[in-house]
Amino acid sequence: MIVTDKKSSIVEQINELKKKRNAILLAHNYQIPEIQDIADVLGDSLALARAALNTQADVIVFCGVHFMAETAAILNPEKTVLLPDLEAGCSLADSITAEQLREWKKDHPDAVVVSYVNTSAEVKAESDYCCTSSNAVAIVNSIPEDQEILFLPDMFLGEFVKRETGRENIHIWLGECHVHAGIRPDQVADTFTNYDQADLLIHPECGCSTPSMYLKSEGILPKDKTHILSTGQMLDYSKKSNAEQFIVATEVGIIHQMEKQNPNKQFIAANPEAVCPFMKMITLEKVLNSLRNNTHVISVPEKTANKAKCAIDRMIAIG
Structure with missing residues (x-):
């Protein structure tokens, strides 16, 4: 963990370079908390694609994984798109x-x-x-x-x-996705036995999504509390819902933002080990290095991009 003074210094340098280079920082909901907290736009893949398309920035620093940065580059061939860590891939x-x-x-x-x-x-x-x-x-x-x-x-x-x-x-x-596939229906059902008043928020990539829908149809999981949602939809739903507890079946990084937006609500990971190592590769230091040294520029050949x-x-x- 970064010491607070050092972290503040890095964030300050990032902000200065963003202004100097007219850069924008886009981050996915699964990024580490420090990255989520400094993002100009935080969202799911669709929200970030739209943000990339509409930005007036000259430089896009993409805090996500490689295919996301490629998408931004395809939408913005005239802009510089940076991915702070080239190893941030995707098993899916x-x-x-x-x-x-x-x-x-x-x-x-x-x-x-x-x-x-x-x-x-x-x-x-x-x-x-x-x-x-x-x-x-x-x-x-x-x-x-x-x-x-x-x-x-x-x-x-x-x-x-x-x-x-x-x-x-x-x-x-x-x-x-090896992370989502690892979230099993028995984990969702077992978690619900301990939090039976909670709403269930399940990402459709999860290995538990189809069985959970069957359990919902059979009345084993409550129909009014079981929801299949994207990460962006999960965030919207948790803000609007009157529920006080939520079981979250997706990559656990999203819980940071959920807790920030809803400090009086409780969020429980269906599988606390549902962590994408690729999504956790980008750090504050790597973002700073990316802005300083133009690493790593993501581009797509024109024929493929078109x-x-x-x-x-x-x-x-x-x-």
């Missing part, structure tokens, strides 16, 4: 390559490809639509009902979308 994005997608498309030549934003720029360039967990259902619903769909790469989000839309013509790639932007633009426009 790594679960499919552009070549694998091209082979899958050969088996379904008439299908529309809907790719979760947690994918590489090359995969986005092979896609018709991108989506996030907050607008995946809306995007699929915008596609004609008789249109075959390839949904990738997250199988849990894919199953959630299939169930919510009632469509049977969706083929789902068998990828997963193709990927079409899918990203559709994501931003819907939901």
Whole structure:
């Protein structure tokens, strides 16, 4: 942990460099608390993509993972996009390559490809639509009902979308986020036995999402208290809800912001070990170094970026 005086000095230097370089700091809800606290915009993937598109800054420092910085670079080819740690990757994005997608498309030549934003720029360039967990259902619903769909790469989000839309013509790639996959339905159910007045907030990437919906339909989990939400929606819901306790089934980093926004409410992690090591790689020191030394510049080849932007633009426009 950074000593308070040293931390204050680093934050002051970051703020000075931001002004000097006309930079903006975008951070995902799963980042470490120190990064969340200095972010100009804090949000989920969709909110951050919109912020990147609309910013007037010359430099975008992206405190997230690699695919997020790529998305910002695609939307802002004339700006400098920095990722403070190049090792900040994503196990879900790594679960499919552009070549694998091209082979899958050969088996379904008439299908529309809907790719979760947690994918590489090359995969986005092979896609018709991108989506996030907050607008995946809306995007699929915008596609004609008789249109075959390839949904990738997250199988849990894919199953959630299939169930919510009632469509049977969706083929789902068998990828997963290793952190969300590790949040099991028994953990949610066990936690609820100890906090039976709590609202359940479950991210659709979680391995527990589909079983939890079954338990909800069977009355084992309370229908009025069980909610499948993106991280941004979780934050909004927890602010508006009259509940005093919330069981949170997603990466635990979001709880910091929940507690800041709701100091009189209690937030309990369904799985306290649901920690993404990639999301925790960026530190204050790395942000300062990034602004000082222009590390690390993220860029996407123009041909790939132009193709990927079409899918990203559709994501931003819907939901």
